[in-house]
Amino acid sequence: MHLDHRRIRSAGRTSGSIEITLPTELRTLEGVECRLLVRDGARPEIVLQPELSAANEVFHTLWRGLRIGFDDVGDIGSFNLSEYALCLLPPGRWHTHPPLVYVDALVATRWDHSQKEEIPEAIPRILTSLASGAAYRLDLAQPLARAFGDAVAYLMTGISTVSGNEFERGMAHRAFWKDELISPLGSPFEHDVWRKAQTKLIRVYDGFWSWERNPEVYDRARERWYRALTVEMGS
Numbered sequence: 001m002h003l004d005h006r007r008i009r010s011a012g013r014t015s016g017s018i019e020i021t022l023p024t025e026l027r028t029l030e031g032v033e034c035r036l037l038v039r040d041g042a043r044p045e046i047v048l049q050p051e052l053s054a055a056n057e058v059f060h061t062l063w064r065g066l067r068i069g070f071d072d073v074g075d076i077g078s079f080n081l082s083e084y085a086l087c088l089l090p091p092g093r094w095h096t097h098p099p100l101v102y103v104d105a106l107v108a109t110r111w112d113h114s115q116k117e118e119i120p121e122a123i124p125r126i127l128t129s130l131a132s133g134a135a136y137r138l139d140l141a142q143p144l145a146r147a148f149g150d151a152v153a154y155l156m157t158g159i160s161t162v163s164g165n166e167f168e169r170g171m172a173h174r175a176f177w178k179d180e181l182i183s184p185l186g187s188p189f190e191h192d193v194w195r196k197a198q199t200k201l202i203r204v205y206d207g208f209w210s211w212e213r214n215p216e217v218y219d220r221a222r223e224r225w226y227r228a229l230t231v232e233m234g235s
Contacts, residue, residue, distance in 0.1 A: 025089055028103040055105030056081075061189055062127060066134050066152075069194035073205045076134045083133050090125070094146070098129035113187035125161045127153035127188060138205065140212055144168075148208045155204070156188045156197065167225045168208075175203040 003023045011017040022029070029050055037047040063079035070076055085097040090104070104122035111120055132149030140148055150162040151172035160169060177200070186193040211218035 026103075028106050032106065050102075052102050052105075054109045055102045058105040058108045058126065059100055059130065062123075062130055063134075065188055065191055065194040066127075066130055068191050069152075069156075069197050069201050070134060070138065070205070072198050072202050074138050076137045083136075084129060098132040098146070098149070100126065100129055113189065119157050119159060121159055121161055123188065124153040124157045124159040127156060128161060135208075138209075140208055144208055144212055144218075148172075148205075151204060151208075152201070155200075156185060156193070158184070166229075167222045170225070171207055171221075172204045175207050176200045178203065 003025060006020050006022070008018050008020050011019045033051040035049040035051070037045075037049060039045040039047060059081070060079050067076050081100075083097060084100045085091070085095055087099050087101050088103060090101050091099050101122075104125050107120050107122035108126065111117060111123065113119070128146075128149045130149070131152035132146050135145035135148040146162070147165045147168040150160060150165045151169050154160040154169050155172060155176050176197075185197060188194070211221075
């Protein structure tokens with residue numbers, strides 16, 4: 001991915017140092033330790049390799065939460081990075097595998113839920129991808145797998161980052177809360193939060209699994225929902 005051109009410049013006449021300003025897309029990397037590599041050849045390269053072990057731990061921690069949350073649905077097994085498209089920056093669109101974005105994970109490492117800070121959108125984006133991957137292991141296929149991932153992220157964080165799944169989110173919200181009083185669940189990094197959501201997530205999964213087995217029922221219900229929404233907006 002080509003971002004931009006930058007010029008190497010002196011940090012000061014007497015400092016003996018040089019500096020380069022990175023594009024704004026990489027501002028999340030501030031403070032991250034990097035390895036500096038020089039590759040010789042006809043077109044020499046200077047390579048910065050960021051240390052991303054903390055970001056990888058975010059993926060593993062949230063996956064463990066998902067595994068707890070879906071324990072009564074089925075065992076989604078251990079986390080496997082090879083089942084995802086790893087990106088430094090958010091991709092323009094999804095491809096074969098759900099994307100996991102390192103800059104999102106770095107944002108998550110800096111979120112202090114103990115201080116009641118507002119949850120950043122980076123976290124539901126990660127959860128959407130992870131839950132979509134879990135959906136494959138629970139025998140859901142596209143497009144329901146991605147809609148399921150979006151619904152789970154929305155239910156656990158109150159934030160949706162995927163457009164076009166309004167019907168699925170609405171039905172999942174109804175199944176999740178049922179007759180209960182809606183209240184904040186807590187941080188998705190706390191496993192007790194996922195344990196409290198287990199029974200609710202079973203109801204959500206059962207709805208999606210029913211659609212998976214009866215796609216014509218799903219298509220009709222979705223069409224009716226959007227038709228009713230169109231009428232409501234028109235009136």
